Amino acid sequence: MIEIKRLKFSYGETPILNIDELLIPYGEDCLFLGNSGSGKTTLLHILAGLIKPMEGEVILAEENITNLKTHEMDDFRGRNIGLIFQKHHLVHALSVIENLLLAQYLGGLPKDLNRIYQALDDVNVLHRKKAKVYELSQGEAQRVSIARAMLNKPKIILADEPTSSLDDENCERVIELLQYQAEKYDATMVITTHDQRIKKRFENSITLR
Amino acid sequence: MNLFRLSWSYLKCKPLNTGLNILILALGVAIIVVLLLLSTQMESKLTKNAENVDLVIGAKGSPMQLILSSIFHIDYPTGNIPLKEATLISKSPFVKQAIPLSMGDSYSTYRIIGTDHSYIELYNAKLEEGKLWDKVYEVTLGAEVSDELDLEVDDYFYGQHGMAKGGHFHEEDQYHVVGVLERSNTVLDNLILTGLESIWGMHEYHIEDTHHEEDNHHESETDHHKTHSLEGNVKNASLIEGADEHDTTVEDSLEDKEITAMLIQYASPMAIIQMPRMVNSKSALQAASPAFEMTRLFSLLGVGIDALIGFAYLIIFISCLSIFIALYNALKERKYDLAIMRSMGATRSKLCIHILLEGTIMTTLGGLLGFLLGHGVIEIFTRIIDTKNETGITGLIFLKGEIGILALCVLLGVLSSLIPAISAYRTDISKVLAEG
Structure with a gap:
């Protein structure tokens, strides 16, 4: 569940976001569409607790994250939020399996190889578990980053432009995969994008201006 | 996975850069160890041989x-x-x-x-x-x-x-x-x-x-x-x-x-x-007088030894500067890695320790390699040159002073990675991720 109340954010004098009230229930997903500078990424970062709003409250999984201290937010994020970006941002110094082990470690969870194998299998890259990141194709790397985001069975999935650099076929696959994963873990999913191709896949979509 | 393994993975990722930094530091430490072993054992040997002669x-x-x-x-x-x-x-x-x-x-x-x-x-x-x-x-x-x-x-x-x-x-x-x-x-x-x-x-x-x-x-x-x-x-x-x-x-x-x-x-x-x-x-x-002449001998030798030790510290300083530059430059390449780690739940302190560990691992390995080199050089050279073991010098002993050198190496590792670690601590995660 994601709940936003009287949210305001601005860069200097320029107001970026002004959302009076928004509720996305458990298991639901929502697409935020908008052009560059519309505040999509800022909204996603506020939801992820990476930046704090000037005013208002953000409640994720019944936790008011606006009241959390930085280290508490880090801990909450590691346990409850799965983040996916336009670029995969996997750690190049590590192999696929090590990237997922790192996610478990930083998320404060015990080492669980079976869970890692399951997450990689879910996105169909288990056979690449020992590969270095630079050995992966763009599509494989993006699927590994999805597996990493899903590893800790997050209650909230936040994806920023997950399909922007993908062709139509891969775009379809990634959205299908994200919706499947969200449904599987009963997670609330928010996707921010300017990619109109995926609009048809979502019942709830909001356009930011 | 833990922070040590993470830091080690980054170091392994750039073997030439890491190896060179470790080697330069090891060279400086080896020079100090050689001089320490030589001067301490020579002084001890000379003192022992002359202690009852006035x-x-x-x-x-x-x-x-x-x-x-x-x-x-x-x-x-x-x-x-x-x-x-x-x-x-x-x-x-x-x-x-x-x-x-x-x-x-x-x-x-x-x-x-x-x-x-x-x-x-x-x-x-x-x-x-x-x-x-x-x-x-x-x-x-x-x-x-x-x-x-x-x-x-x-x-x-x-x-x-x-x-x-x-x-x-x-x-x-x-x-x-x-x-x-x-x-x-x-x-x-x-x-x-x-x-x-x-x-x-x-x-x-x-x-x-x-x-x-x-x-x-x-x-x-x-x-x-x-x-x-x-x-x-x-x-x-x-x-x-x-x-x-x-x-x-x-x-x-x-x-x-x-x-x-x-x-x-x-x-x-x-x-x-x-x-x-x-x-x-x-x-x-x-x-x-043996006491007077030995004091004179040590003071004469001391000038050369001090100059060599000064040179060794200069090498160590250059090595630490090189480690600092390597880590600082690496931060630019790794800003997304650090940001993504924060997004996965890493605290600022964890990132700070992760960078500090990288510097410390390098200087500690450099120090240990320096010890091996220093002791090895002494042992090999005494076996080749001093075949009669007249000097009684050996590379197979460990002096208390060497613990201080190892501690210095660890400290230098912390110091050379401190500024990069603070930069990692202060990383604006949202800004970096928004850029990427």
């Missing part, structure tokens, strides 16, 4: 040379001195003990030293087997000599004139090995010890040989020396055996006898001031 009496010349040749047996003697004059000095009330030394011959470059049994007592040495020399041409070997030359009790060998290879052999008489000393880690280990009379006897033959045609009549006299006039009359003289029967002969024979040096132990603290002045001003002899 003064050395010898021929005029360089006092340093006199100390080096008479105590440490690593330089040529300044010359010989008349036994009669040395004996007079030994009878001074300031003298507790006087040990005569006569040198000039060797065997396979190991020095043959004519002396009395008090020289053995000076170093608290003990017999491994056999006995101490008693009769003329009997010798007792130092442990190293016995091991290296494979000489045992009841073996015989010819002495060689001079202290280097290629000298004339005294083929008239053979030395007879009657005992071997236990290893004492002092100069005794590398010496062949005999009575003064053996040295005199050998050299009378030698002198006689060179003047054989003119001095045939000396043969009978030489025999006489071999049997009767082989005693010194220094204080504590164990050599004066049978002197009562032949006092006149001994007195006469001592007239022209010479020794190389005499080691003195003071009877009272007053002697520290009086003895050297007395010897140097009122006789043709020279008195040199």
Whole structure:
């Protein structure tokens, strides 16, 4: 569940976001569409607790994250939020399996190889578990980053432009995969994008201006 | 996965860069370790060899040379001195003990030293087997000599004139090995010890040989020396055996006898001031203080050692600067990695520690490699150069001071990665992710 109340954010004098009230229930997903500078990424970062709003409250999984201290937010994020970006941002110094082990470690969870194998299998890259990141194709790397985001069975999935650099076929696959994963873990999913191709896949979509 | 493995993975990812930084630091540490091992062991060895000797009496010349040749047996003697004059000095009330030394011959470059049994007592040495020399041409070997030359009790060998290879052999008489000393880690280990009379006897033959045609009549006299006039009359003289029967002969024979040096132990603290002045001003002899000369030697060596240590610290500083630059530049490449780690739940402190660990791992490995290099270089070089183990220096010991060097390496690792670590701590995660 994601709940936003009287949210305001601005860069200097320029107001970026002004959302009076928004509720996305458990298991639901929502697409935020908008052009560059519309505040999509800022909204996603506020939801992820990476930046704090000037005013208002953000409640994720019944936790008011606006009241959390930085280290508490880090801990909450590691346990409850799965983040996916336009670029995969996997750690190049590590192999696929090590990237997922790192996610478990930083998320404060015990080492669980079976869970890692399951997450990689879910996105169909288990056979690449020992590969270095630079050995992966763009599509494989993006699927590994999805597996990493899903590893800790997050209650909230936040994806920023997950399909922007993908062709139509891969775009379809990634959205299908994200919706499947969200449904599987009963997670609330928010996707921010300017990619109109995926609009048809979502019942709830909001356009930011 | 943990922060250590994460940091190690990043270091492994750039093996050349990491290896070079570790190697430069190791070089600096190795230089310091080599100097530390050399200076500490040399100082300890020199101090141990000279600790019971207050003064050395010898021929005029360089006092340093006199100390080096008479105590440490690593330089040529300044010359010989008349036994009669040395004996007079030994009878001074300031003298507790006087040990005569006569040198000039060797065997396979190991020095043959004519002396009395008090020289053995000076170093608290003990017999491994056999006995101490008693009769003329009997010798007792130092442990190293016995091991290296494979000489045992009841073996015989010819002495060689001079202290280097290629000298004339005294083929008239053979030395007879009657005992071997236990290893004492002092100069005794590398010496062949005999009575003064053996040295005199050998050299009378030698002198006689060179003047054989003119001095045939000396043969009978030489025999006489071999049997009767082989005693010194220094204080504590164990050599004066049978002197009562032949006092006149001994007195006469001592007239022209010479020794190389005499080691003195003071009877009272007053002697520290009086003895050297007395010897140097009122006789043709020279008195040199081991304590003074060693202090001078260490201070002379110290300048070179300090310069080398300064150079080593400069190398270490450059290495740390290189580590700092490498980590700082890597931060630019890794800002997304750090941001994504924060998004996965890493706290600021964890990222800070992760960067600190990278620097510390490099400097710690550099320090450890430096220790291995330093100890290895000393051990290999001493085995190659100092085959007789005269210096007693080894690379197989660990000094307390080295813990300090390792601690310094760890500290330098923290310091060189501190600014990059603080930058990682302050990373604006949202800004970085928004850029990417």
